Amino acid sequence: MSQMKSEHIPKATIGRLAVYIQVLENLLRDGNDVISSEKLARACSVNSSQIRKDLAYFGEFGVRGVGYYVQELITSIKQSLGIDRIWKCALIGVGNMGAALLRHHDFEKRGFHIAAAFDCDPDKIGREFESLEIVCPTHLKEQAPEMGLEIGIITTPPDRAQRAANHLVDANIRGIINFAPARINVPAHIPVEYVDFFDHLYAIAFQITLGND
Amino acid sequence: MSQMKSEHIPKATIGRLAVYIQVLENLLRDGNDVISSEKLARACSVNSSQIRKDLAYFGEFGVRGVGYYVQELITSIKQSLGIDRIWKCALIGVGNMGAALLRHHDFEKRGFHIAAAFDCDPDKIGREFESLEIVCPTHLKEQAPEMGLEIGIITTPPDRAQRAANHLVDANIRGIINFAPARINVPAHIPVEYVDFFDHLYAIAFQITLGND
DNA sequence: TCAATCATGTGAAATATTTAACAAGGGGAG
DNA sequence: CTCCCCTTGTTAAATATTTCACATGATTGA
Structure with missing residues (x-):
């Protein structure tokens, strides 16, 4: 303890x-x-x-x-x-980034299990990806409690990020990781982390540039 | 200016x-x-x-x-x-993560052009991926100045990260982004940024856990 | 032209974080 | 058992960052 x-x-x-x-x-x-x-x-x-x-x-x-x-x-x-246990995650947006994360098996190794994948594209709904059936985000609210999903991972295009966040909030998810390049609004009690590795590329570019002025 | x-x-x-x-x-x-x-x-x-x-x-x-x-x-x-121009990047390690980055076309959009891909696996060398020929890292030193490569992207397994860094330093690269989960040592004048999105998952897990104590 | 308004840019005050310094305490040799 | 050495945990000092508050300057309307 x-x-x-x-x-x-x-x-x-x-x-x-x-x-x-x-x-x-x-x-x-x-x-x-x-x-x-x-x-x-x-x-x-x-x-x-x-x-x-x-x-x-x-x-x-x-x-x-x-x-x-x-x-x-x-x-x-x-x-x-609080990472001495498995956290079940819901991923929304099976595009480039989402697919990459689903393939990235380190998630499991590090204790984050992506247990469900959602996408609103009718062409994708029903298809299977990495042994996960892609489901319409409207089902989140019913599936999240059933499956015990606690963390939401947003990998939609930027203009869909807020809608994805709304679905997650509505489904009583407890925390959100947002990979989409857009800010989202959620109730204050739900922590949000933004992930954008271009931040780091910018930081490098800046440091290199600085050194050479 | x-x-x-x-x-x-x-x-x-x-x-x-x-x-x-x-x-x-x-x-x-x-x-x-x-x-x-x-x-x-x-x-x-x-x-x-x-x-x-x-x-x-x-x-x-x-x-x-x-x-x-x-x-x-x-x-x-x-x-x-310093991101009002194109930065040419060299990627080392065409595994899961490296492949995902090569497919991720936002790099170009945001001004970071991955111009060369390296890997020491003999099975991969010579093969083409995303219209880039995979080359042995020993060629970095000769290709970097020729091609004007300035930023190195490390996407190797952790135990290979230092070797990759050494190749980059040797090739006079000016900055490094390290996606491998390992610290690397390079001369002080070369900026290094570590990227690991599990940091953000940990932060979320922590904040959720904290809220519930 | 002049006054009124508004939002920037900035020096000073309030916070927060990092570093230094050391007292407290565990372990091992005699 | 006691003394000495070593490294932690912690309090206090030094730095760094953020926020406040307002003087400055631009624009607009009378």
Whole structure:
């Protein structure tokens, strides 16, 4: 059980926890059982206090004078993030991006099971893709509770994103990942994350350009 | 020419500029010619001062008493970010993710042209994918300058990411996007961005879990 | 032309995050 | 058992970012 202190947790901390997991899993694969915040910090390119502080939001996972047991720490971080279980997801929009995500089997590996796929294109409805029958989004409201769908993944064109969001909200989904390049409006209690990897390309372009002025 | 003040620019600002572009382009499509920071702020779910301050790093793009001319602002932001031109990219690792990116034609639309694809798998070398011949990464060093490749995209398995990075560095690439779930080491003058959309899934899982404690 | 209005750009105040510094505590050698 | 070493967890200081508040300048209408 994670010994959670209920302080406000910076969003940046959550992002770094994801990095720590990644690095810790690679360390484990290489046979490291124990690691100090100092060494982990170097591997993640962050400050070691940062790591200790990030972890302190959730509990005390280390042993003074020793460091952190890698496997244990991975487990603790996953518990803290709430990814020590399977999350069932509904995907809306089986276009390029949607199809790519359905094929991308890492979802399962990482604990996110895409259990249903929706699309409003009549040509697609009824067809099977990656052993999932494509269903009309109007059925979301009835299927979501039946199937226990909790997270919605929007992969529609931008002008359909809001409609997809409405369907998800209506179906009582608890959180949304939006891959469509458009902002959406949903009730405040439903968290939304926007994914657009062009952000990162822009960041690189900017940094390169900056260096050369 | 962007009237750039050389102050340090927060990374978060770059991320928001990408959001502004997205929202502005949708506004333009809907026939809005002019917009105030206040209205844009609401559409982006940020504070209006934030927008004015973000833009102020790069120049003065608005008209007092009026607001911003949407098309002009888009152009100015793109200039500021250095994305008012085509960037040529080299992709390494034609697996699931790499193939998906090669098929994803938005790259071209957004000004990032994947001009060459590399993979060290002998079965893949020589084959054509999306009208690109897959080449052995050892040829990067000779092809990069010839073709003017500037940005490297790593889509290898995690244990191959560092080797891919080394090839890119050796070929004098100027920036790297790493989709592989592993940290890489490169000289400090080469910017690296890590892309992993599971970060966002973790963030959603965390926020949902938090709400229910 | 002048006043009234409006929204920008910006310096100063309020927050938030990161880093540094160290006290607290576990482990091992003698 | 005690002392010494090592690394954590945490408080306090330093930085960075965001928000507020308003002076500045452009536009419009009388």
